[in-house]
Amino acid sequence: MRSLYGKFIGFTIAIMLISALVAFLVVNTYYHQQLKGQNDEKNMLIAESIASFIESTEDLDLEKYLETQSSVGYKLYVVDEQRKSTMYGKSFRIENLKQDSINQVLEGDTYHGMKELPGETFVTGFFSDELANTVGVPFEYKGESYALFLRPDIKLLFTEVHYILGGMVLVMGIFSLLSMLILAKKLIDPITKLTEAAKEVGNEQFFGTLDINRKDEIGQLAKSFQTMVHKLDENDRIRKEFISDVSHDFQSPLLNIKGYAELLMDNDLAEQERNSYAKVIQTETERLSSLTKQLLLLTSLDQLTAPLEIKLFPLDVQLKEIIRRNRWLLEEKGMSLSMDIDEVEFRGDPAFLEKVWENILSNALKYTENDGLIDIELVKEKGQAVVSFRDNGIGIEDNELTRIFDRFYRADDSRTQEIGGTGLGLSIVQQVVRLHGGTIEVTSNKGAGTTFVVKLPTM
Numbered sequence: 001m002r003s004l005y006g007k008f009i010g011f012t013i014a015i016m017l018i019s020a021l022v023a024f025l026v027v028n029t030y031y032h033q034q035l036k037g038q039n040d041e042k043n044m045l046i047a048e049s050i051a052s053f054i055e056s057t058e059d060l061d062l063e064k065y066l067e068t069q070s071s072v073g074y075k076l077y078v079v080d081e082q083r084k085s086t087m088y089g090k091s092f093r094i095e096n097l098k099q100d101s102i103n104q105v106l107e108g109d110t111y112h113g114m115k116e117l118p119g120e121t122f123v124t125g126f127f128s129d130e131l132a133n134t135v136g137v138p139f140e141y142k143g144e145s146y147a148l149f150l151r152p153d154i155k156l157l158f159t160e161v162h163y164i165l166g167g168m169v170l171v172m173g174i175f176s177l178l179s180m181l182i183l184a185k186k187l188i189d190p191i192t193k194l195t196e197a198a199k200e201v202g203n204e205q206f207f208g209t210l211d212i213n214r215k216d217e218i219g220q221l222a223k224s225f226q227t228m229v230h231k232l233d234e235n236d237r238i239r240k241e242f243i244s245d246v247s248h249d250f251q252s253p254l255l256n257i258k259g260y261a262e263l264l265m266d267n268d269l270a271e272q273e274r275n276s277y278a279k280v281i282q283t284e285t286e287r288l289s290s291l292t293k294q295l296l297l298l299t300s301l302d303q304l305t306a307p308l309e310i311k312l313f314p315l316d317v318q319l320k321e322i323i324r325r326n327r328w329l330l331e332e333k334g335m336s337l338s339m340d341i342d343e344v345e346f347r348g349d350p351a352f353l354e355k356v357w358e359n360i361l362s363n364a365l366k367y368t369e370n371d372g373l374i375d376i377e378l379v380k381e382k383g384q385a386v387v388s389f390r391d392n393g394i395g396i397e398d399n400e401l402t403r404i405f406d407r408f409y410r411a412d413d414s415r416t417q418e419i420g421g422t423g424l425g426l427s428i429v430q431q432v433v434r435l436h437g438g439t440i441e442v443t444s445n446k447g448a449g450t451t452f453v454v455k456l457p458t459m
């Protein structure tokens with residue numbers, strides 16, 4: 001496969017050649033349609049002035065005069081009455097002047113060979129070195145009739161100035177080509193670096209920084225690519241941590257289940273111990289079941305391709321129903337719960353939003369000690385449904401607030417580690433809220449309680 005640089009060179013040369021060909025064809029066509037007649041008329045005036053001078057000057061040395069005219073840049077072809085021809089200046093490449101044209105001029109008419117020359121595609125009439133490509137006029141000298149045929153000698157008309165201009169055009173062409181190649185190199189080098197970096201990313205190598213400092217579109221592409229690599233690196237790190245955490249969270253209850261199941265196989269085991277071991281197995285099984293459900297929910301959120309099942313439903317009724325389902329736990333812990341819930345009709349996915357309120361309320365119940373207080377509020381303000389959960393539980397350290405929505409993250413605290421949980425609930429909460437175009441904020445004071453505020457736009 002050819003490199004981009006090689007293709008650029010090929011395209012550049014091809015464009016230059018095609019441009020030159022198109023320019024030549026355009027100029028050639030313009031010459032045949034416009035300039036050829038003007039060129040014929042201009043040279044006809046020169047020929048007539050030469051003939052007029054010959055006829056008006058007495059004692060003129062015709063030979064010397066015509067040689068002088070040929071030396072200043074003209075080819076002259078003179079025919080007398082006896083059809084004897086004389087060439088002044090360099091001979092024509094093709095001597096194809098018809099006898100009828102010669103007779104026409106000797107009889108007193110003019111000959112417009114330049115204007116009447118057939119159009120040619122690749123050789124314009126201006127450069128066609130043919131005897132037929134001339135203008136002809138009659139003149140008399142010492143009582144005899146002559147026919148004078150004239151055209152410029154192109155080689156003599158090319159002076160030093162023309163060569164200088166030609167050299168300038170050649171140098172400009174070479175310089176332009178080299179400049180374009182250098183520019184192409186500068187443009188393609190960053191792309192080459194991006195290609196190499198993309199290969200590294202394909203091999204799951206997400207480290208390193210691209211040395212591309214540009215302000216143009218390529219620089220923006222490099223910046224976006226670097227951002228993407230950092231994001232991929234972060235996602236790769238999270239993925240590996242996720243796998244490690246999932247493995248750990250599955251391994252621990254499985255080991256407990258295995259260990260206590262082996263103990264239950266002891267026929268001499270007392271009934272009380274048997275019941276105790278069976279309860280542990282049941283608890284660990286429920287823990288695995290909860291973890292599996294949470295993982296399935298996260299997977300469905302991550303791979304959500306179909307739109308949410310949006311419907312209009314009473315948000316206040318949903319919140320009250322979730323509180324009612326957890327009333328037994330409130331009573332068991334001797335906790336108080338206050339509600340300030342306005343009637344709010346909300347358009348969203350009720351199944352997903354139910355998981356949000358369940359997880360937040362579950363956290364408040366877990367991390368608030370017996371005889372604690374939970375306050376739930378729902379108001380509608382400025383086109384938003386605002387739901388607040390406040391508790392006076394154990395709270396969260398400031399340095400941990402930024403990580404509580406990470407998957408499997410649980411605060412490194414002896415009291416929190418003793419409380420069951422998967423560490424996935426708040427991650428689910430955040431994703432569902434974002435899918436509804438909302439935001440979630442959390443404030444907390446260690447030992448004084450935590451507040452979650454969910455703001456959902458009323459669609």
